Amino acid sequence: MKFLKPWWSDGGGLLHLTVLLGLAGLHRDPGRDRDRGRDLYPLRDELLLWGRPSPASAPSPFPAPGGWGRADPPHPKGREPEPAGRLLRAVRALGAPFIPRTRVDAWLVHGVAAGDPDGAHGLLGAAAASAAGGVGAGADGGSQAALGGGGDPRAAPSSPLAAGEEEAAPAEPTARVPDAGGRASQENGALRATGHSSQQEEKEQGVSAQDNSLQQQDEGEAEAADAPESRNERYINGTDTSLSLEDLLQLLSSQPENSLEGISLGDIPLLPGSINDGLNSSAYYNVNFSQAISHDVNLHEAMLLCPDNAFRRDPAGRTSQSQEPFLQLHSHTTNPPQLLPGTNLTAFLPPVDHQTRSVTSHDLLCDLDINIFDEINSMSLVTDFNPMEVSPLFGEPDSDSGLSLNSSHNSTSVTNSNSCVCDSAIGSSSDLESLSHPALEGAVGGYYPEPSKICHIDLSSDSFHGDLAFQHIFHNHTYHLQSSVPEAISESFSWPGKPQKMKSRYLNDTDRNLSRDERRAQALHIPFSVDEIVHMPVDSFNSMLSRYYLTDLQVSLIRDIRRRGKNKVAAQNCRKRKLDIILNLEDDVCNLQAKKETLKSERAQCNKAINIMKKKLHNLYRDILSRLRDDEGRPVNPNQYTLQCSQDGSVLVVPKELMTSNYKKEAQKGKRKSETRN
DNA sequence: GGGCCCTGTCATAGG
């Protein structure tokens, strides 16, 4: 599958899912999330819970407390999985020419439609963060604000407003991620210093500017703005997160060009104010931004343009392209049976005719709305929200995505402050078990990014090149979930009436790809593989725990994984040993039985030989005795006499009565001797 | 539905 998955691999599917959630009104309460310090993690919880059998009763489908590995891992040590880097890449990747545009579409929609208060789930949210702190205040800073806000609300503000506050607040130069917005303001100071001073100043004004935003609305700053626009601005400012689809349309259509550019490109560091700026700055990232921008703008046009849209700069040149992304999405959403594994979605796209292209963005969005809800319904109908059936809608489980669930495991590369365990945007779950559903893992982040490649973003380094980052983002994709996932998905879609057993077996097969501990480790974003954790020498293990900045929850999980892993191996060895013992005992029994039979046969043969010898001896006696004569010349009766051989070789004819008496005496003597010896 | 088998996990003992 060529769409949606790889670049924010674990977030892409989620983001798209959250689009559905947002459109379905299932997004969480922003205030609650902010209070609880939740970031992107609970969204995944929501997704999973949303698909659970009985989430309907819960307007806010949060998992009930309790259970293993409950979510909201407190990050007692103040370190949290760092989504900023990943999302920053995602934002930057928007400028990449090879970004699947539908992803951006979804992300754009998601940021608003999902009502994401963090401003981290969509570019609109990012733009909102930028707008809150000053839209043009350095695109990177804006994106970082949004990213930081979304990255970890525990340490960074959750809402765009808070992000702006954090942006304005002085940050410790040595502080790690928590102050993502602050770091953004610092690390990207140079960027911001390159221009856009007015926007930067506005952003640096931080809280005051944000606080003034509402006042400015009330004061009729935009007198021409109607009520929806005011609401949209409130949303941008993070004060109103309950945008409906209509509000989204209004917002999108009402945004001035710069704002929209800020939404799409302004978050890209080199595109703070306009596309032209980004073009001028393209050398900085070694990216063909003209193409990238073209794609990005096309996204907006595909998604957002209205017939009377004023910010349409090159309609003629973009009309054809602008519709394609959405058409892809549209086609995708309306043709779920076409979601065959390993197929490029575009291959199934109907030819884009002029009639199709003539539809308005509103129509497209309406179609999107309908299609999304259709997908929601179809997904919920197939199973109790089988994430694997959803994953193809948002993810790219085939190998083309390339993010390997086992690809990281490079513990040595996960260290410094710039490197980060940054796939954590989807973060800890309230239910690690369910969270770690393999299919959803494949869709929303079941992978360990190799930190040195994926997560290492040195914002202050000139050596950073966007294309390099893009390569990391787009080309390091080797999923642990292989093609079996889409195959099964395809089967599931093609034959929904298949026995549940098949599905369960399939699920089990996919589960085998990731053990429970592996899923748990992924859920907590432990930067080590289970194999490493289990088989690492104790010294290395302890040094690892002390060297890396791990939360107590992570440490606990790592120790549990190690204990369970070792015990599992021990149990396997024990059973194998026990089985070997049993098999050996069985072999021994067989051998002994065979030996017993052999001895029996030998005994029988011996007895037979003895009997033959006895018979021969008897015949010999009779023959000899028949030839003997007594003193009177009479033949000796064999029944009364017998032969006795003496030690000197002489043979005597002895009456049997005497032999028996002597024999008894000899026997008694021998018995006495044996008794005296004992 | 019950039984069997396999596997993972836990608790515990011992080295």
Add this chain to the structure above:
DNA sequence: ACCCTATGACAGGGC
């Protein structure tokens, strides 16, 4: 005291 290993017991899932 800590870690590792071994093993009995239990539970869950598949057949």
